Amino acid sequence: MLIAQITDFHIGRIIETDCGTIDLFERLKDTITHLRELKPKPNLVVVTGDISNHGNIEDYQRTKTLLDSMDIPYLVMPGNHDSRDKLRALFNDDGYLPKEGEFLQYTFEDYPLRLVMLDSLEKGHHHGMICSERLDWLDNKLGEQPDRPTLVFMHHPPAKLHLPYQDSMNCQNGANLAEVIKSNTQVLGVVCGHTHRDSIANWANTILFVTPSATFSYGLQMNPVDDINPRFEPACVRLFSWKEETGLVSHLSFVGKYPDGLTEGVPTPATN
Numbered sequence: 001m002l003i004a005q006i007t008d009f010h011i012g013r014i015i016e017t018d019c020g021t022i023d024l025f026e027r028l029k030d031t032i033t034h035l036r037e038l039k040p041k042p043n044l045v046v047v048t049g050d051i052s053n054h055g056n057i058e059d060y061q062r063t064k065t066l067l068d069s070m071d072i073p074y075l076v077m078p079g080n081h082d083s084r085d086k087l088r089a090l091f092n093d094d095g096y097l098p099k100e101g102e103f104l105q106y107t108f109e110d111y112p113l114r115l116v117m118l119d120s121l122e123k124g125h126h127h128g129m130i131c132s133e134r135l136d137w138l139d140n141k142l143g144e145q146p147d148r149p150t151l152v153f154m155h156h157p158p159a160k161l162h163l164p165y166q167d168s169m170n171c172q173n174g175a176n177l178a179e180v181i182k183s184n185t186q187v188l189g190v191v192c193g194h195t196h197r198d199s200i201a202n203w204a205n206t207i208l209f210v211t212p213s214a215t216f217s218y219g220l221q222m223n224p225v226d227d228i229n230p231r232f233e234p235a236c237v238r239l240f241s242w243k244e245e246t247g248l249v250s251h252l253s254f255v256g257k258y259p260d261g262l263t264e265g266v267p268t269p270a271t272n
């Protein structure tokens with residue numbers, strides 16, 4: 001199976017650049033076109049939060065219309081910029097969101113690779129949190145199927161990524177979460193967004209994947225800073241390919257046109 005993860009659209013945000021004004025909705029359109037043209041076509045798209053920038057219902061509506069146009073099944077979950085109530089109101093009819101309870105967390109069981117969607121939103125804050133209720137839910141869900149390969153998706157990275165600005169607003173009780181993940185060796189990876197950069201970390205005896213935004217980046221800043229500016233690096237889709245025989249492999253797929261068809265192909269290796 002092939003899963004595509006897209007994250008951090010921030011629809012409603014307008015960014016001024018030296019080249020003019022950029023509406024992130026236009027950037028998202030390019031990413032969705034890129035997804036539609038991927039070969040092979042993903043079985044499923046996972047949207048890991050920060051769908052809107054301000055939680056406006058109009059921004060959710062136009063984003064949902066665009067996501068529906070992919071003609072690929074998709075799942076959504078909240079980020080720190082999202083409203084659980086508005087996500088629920090708009091995406092409820094798609095059938096996978098929980099009908100009850102405060103948190104928008106659920107499992108997706110349709111494929112051999114099991115997906116666990118964990119809600120890390122801490123209302124009113126940019127940092128994330130997995131409270132004891134959510135941690136217990138995760139522990140129980142993972143305990144139900146300890147032998148089935150599983151990916152856990154959450155918006156906020158639960159580990160320090162050596163990016164001080166972003167680390168100050170990560171999931172703040174990652175150590176508790178790490179204990180649960182460590183005791184569930186079927187978890188092949190934990191998959192996040194939120195930082196608007198690509199990072200891979202060894203965490204809780206599994207792999208932590210942090211995926212760049214589908215619309216804009218923040219610069220790579222490994223020193224402490226008070227603020228951080230948006231920039232336009234290539235928008236990204238993260239792919240997860242899973243096969244029974246060979247397990248999990250991940251690739252980034254960059255949105256945009258790049259020169260290809262170079263005439264030399266692969267250089268001939270040296271023979272002496």
Ligand SMILES: [Fe+2]
Nearest residue numbers: 008050194195
């Ligand atoms: Fe974000």
Ligand SMILES: [Fe+2]
Nearest residue numbers: 050079080194
């Ligand atoms: Fe975020």
